[in-house]
Amino acid sequence: MKKQPKEYSVPAIDKTVAILNALTDRHLSIQDIHSTLNVPKSTAFVILNTLEHYSLIQKTPEGKYRLGHGVLRWGIGYMKSMDLVAIARPHLERLVGDTPYTAHLAVAEKDKPVYVDKVEGSGFVRFATKIGQTQPLHQSGVGKALASGMTDDEIAAVLSAELAETPDKIAKAIDKLMDDVRYVRQYGYSIEDEEFEEGIRCIGAPIRNENGHVFASISVTALNKDLPATKFQQIGQSVKETADRISAELGYIGEAPASPGDVPNRGNGS
Template identity: 80%
Template sequence: MKKQPKEYSVPAIDKTVAILNAVADRQLSIQDIHTTLNVPKSTAFVILNALEQYSLIQKTPEGKYRLGHGVLRWGIGYMKSMDLVTIARPHLESLIADTPFTAHLAVSEKDKPVYVDKVEGNGFVRFATNIGQIQPLHMSGVGKAIASGMSDEEIAVLLTAELEDAPDKLGRTLEKLMEDVRYVRKYGYSIEDEEFEEGIRCIGAPIRNENGHVFASISITSLNKDLPATKFQQVGEAVRDTADRISAELGYMQQQTMPKGELPRHGNGR
């Protein structure tokens, strides 16, 4: 009779993983961790202190704990090991070949776009973007593209949190983002027209998995002189088509996003 393999357990590691999983779902105080996970407060304090030193968690002003930016390294490493980067890279290279554009691939990490790949064009300017960099949902090409796959209610909640320190800007910013999201849903690509940085424009498009869920996006970044507004449609459709090809390789059955014969118009003269 074949012996069953022994199961080994390290209590301290088990408790650490349990705490990380718990704060991944919601912010928790030491008392919450003690109550929900049955971890002694003294043990929870020691584990939280160690995790905080490695930026795997961070303490909020209210005294609760949430995941820290240190976990992104693991998430990005995992994404790199998946097929997405491998599949998308040749498409991005083809998209920006013989152009001054820079292409980015982003994934949605806790509903925020995070760059996981970057391909440079042949322009003289090199944009200061990095793998692992988080982009704002409401004023980045990749962010608007990812937001197009969310419900209006989800967008409102996320933007409220993103603008927690500037509540006076929420109303107009949400109105503008919803306008941009409706544009992406209709035409298949997003436009970021010098909103994040003066002189820089981006056009993005969503990537879907086999179930049709938007979980990533691509974009091209350009100086405004290399991407005049008259080229938004031409470049936008190229970015959209590239994203569609990546989605198709991931198993998504492509659907038409723009009505035939209809030319896109973008608000504010863009």
């Protein structure tokens, strides 16, 4: 008989999920949760207190609990990301189909890029990136593209938190990212030139929703030999045009960023 794979779970998380699932149907008190879900009252109290702190549940005037507005963010984010992936994928396939590049699609989650799709080109190299992986805002093509939709204060706050363990690097990183953001706003694409990993380059571009808000981005990732600095403008324009087409399908009808003219050589940095 074939051996069944071993299942792993965290009891506290199991109980939390059970409580959230139960609250989707009706309002419950701690006693209700204890009796219907067999969760000890003390455990239920701790879980409910934590969920309430994050606005995932809220207490009714009757002393019962119901789902809070915090869960809406998950649901809306899920629906948007699914629509986004379905719309963006054919564009990404065309972008890298006959190239040695890998395309990534990212969304902003707590002001950091998170990969939600990946499309590999026809090359032999396979990059060890995966869906759900986060990237640094200031050292990734998708991150710089997302940062182009943020305010200066937001950028400073994100990098201050991201680099909290190396405070001496914060000011320089903010200045560098602001230069990169100005470049994206002027030319429509970002460049990450071996900043995150030696030998790897990325070019990204922002994706806008129907209101013009930058909420996602795409990028192509390649070995430096396959993406020399002399190709930055050509590939950058292709990535930008792909992002613009995705934005248009999502309902964005505003004026696209200015197209690059004589783009400065950025081979020595992004």
